[in-house]
Amino acid sequence: MSRINTRRVTATATHGATDHAPAITFDRVNVAYGRGRGATRALIDFNLRVSPGETVALLGPSGSGKSTALKALAGFTQPVSGTVRLGGRDVTDLPPAKRGIGVVVQSYALFPHMRVAENVAFGLRSHRVPRSEIGGRVSDALAMVGMSAYGKRFPRELSGGQQQRVAIARALAIRPKVLLLDEPLAALDAQLRQSMLTELQQLRAALPDTAMLYVTHDQSEALALADRIAVMRDARLVDIDTAENLWKRPPSSFTAAFLGGANLLPAVVTRVIGTSALVTVGGTPVTAQAPQPEIGHVDWESDSGALLCIRPHAVNLVSPAERGAMPARIVGTVWRGASTRLTVALVGMPETPIEADVTGHDERPVGTEVGVRFPDQGAVLVPAPGPVS
Numbered sequence: 001m002s003r004i005n006t007r008r009v010t011a012t013a014t015h016g017a018t019d020h021a022p023a024i025t026f027d028r029v030n031v032a033y034g035r036g037r038g039a040t041r042a043l044i045d046f047n048l049r050v051s052p053g054e055t056v057a058l059l060g061p062s063g064s065g066k067s068t069a070l071k072a073l074a075g076f077t078q079p080v081s082g083t084v085r086l087g088g089r090d091v092t093d094l095p096p097a098k099r100g101i102g103v104v105v106q107s108y109a110l111f112p113h114m115r116v117a118e119n120v121a122f123g124l125r126s127h128r129v130p131r132s133e134i135g136g137r138v139s140d141a142l143a144m145v146g147m148s149a150y151g152k153r154f155p156r157e158l159s160g161g162q163q164q165r166v167a168i169a170r171a172l173a174i175r176p177k178v179l180l181l182d183e184p185l186a187a188l189d190a191q192l193r194q195s196m197l198t199e200l201q202q203l204r205a206a207l208p209d210t211a212m213l214y215v216t217h218d219q220s221e222a223l224a225l226a227d228r229i230a231v232m233r234d235a236r237l238v239d240i241d242t243a244e245n246l247w248k249r250p251p252s253s254f255t256a257a258f259l260g261g262a263n264l265l266p267a268v269v270t271r272v273i274g275t276s277a278l279v280t281v282g283g284t285p286v287t288a289q290a291p292q293p294e295i296g297h298v299d300w301e302s303d304s305g306a307l308l309c310i311r312p313h314a315v316n317l318v319s320p321a322e323r324g325a326m327p328a329r330i331v332g333t334v335w336r337g338a339s340t341r342l343t344v345a346l347v348g349m350p351e352t353p354i355e356a357d358v359t360g361h362d363e364r365p366v367g368t369e370v371g372v373r374f375p376d377q378g379a380v381l382v383p384a385p386g387p388v389s
């Protein structure tokens, strides 16, 4: 049974905010650590808008600037330039405690000498909530995360998952309009992470007015929770769209690879009509989607190079004798229980092996000859990467 209470809670208004403004705005925000030549630019011209009630995941590899973006919003780091707004109100120069944001970090950050209820009450006191209200607010917040029975315990008497629930309760107790979560599941084991992910989905549904910014380097968390995913690389935002669009029609090879380990094969464009393409991969003709991005336009010119993006589950392994199949050989095999991940090398293209997921336990040995087919329109063209600026 779920431990998150799905009762809906309405966030209290923050003073000075406007109703129609985005809940969160980053406007050309730059953050650097250190000064002069040795400075690290951790956020470069970062723009992002999050609507009330929307969840945006900041996804990217280690060091790409995700936590820095949260810190700039929470007030833990000061931008060199740019503006941070909450509900339309400029908070760039406001101290963290005055921003009214709930923050949950990976390490729980509970006070070890305080009981659970005192931990949750702490934030309320620092937000000057009247004494008479504190008890009720603490009970409500603990009930939301299914921890009502644990108010008298110390953090050391709780499991990792329970401590993280208390940390979430503490963030929710102030009834924030904006909730920041920085890798909240990273310290938990795989099984607990999965159940907490389900609970976070329920929490999201229970807080329809609360905007959430969720930092993760785990694409499955981002896909499960986010309305939109903002992909970061080297201190910059590289792509932003709905989870579904980024997954199905990745606008860049970086996002394609980062979001779900896509196969990216060098291809040559034969012709594109509308959003359908005919390309060749290693000389074999393949049909693919050739989508256009939301903003801008991609010219898929005949004879130009592109990348063919295909997910491992969409690759079909057939008999090498089948007409139109690309000849290949199995070079690796990993049984994963419900499926087997096979690595196959196309004849003539050994440097770009393809990963293919096959249902069940596939016992074909390494060295077996196979044929590779991509289902009609099952692959998507992605622009070949240009130089990183």
Ligand SMILES: Nc1ncnc2c1ncn2[C@@H]1O[C@H](COP(=O)(O)OP(=O)(O)OP(=O)(O)O)[C@@H](O)[C@H]1O
Residues within 6 Å of the ligand: 033, 034, 040, 041, 042, 060, 061, 062, 063, 064, 065, 066, 067, 068, 069, 217
């Ligand atoms: N306090 C600091 N002093 C100096 N450099 C820092 C500091 N905090 C972060 N950085 C640097 O800024 C860059 C961005 O760091 P940030 O923590 O925002 O990345 P991240 O995407 O959240 O990474 P991770 O997934 O590993 O947490 C990195 O190069 C990091 O080394």
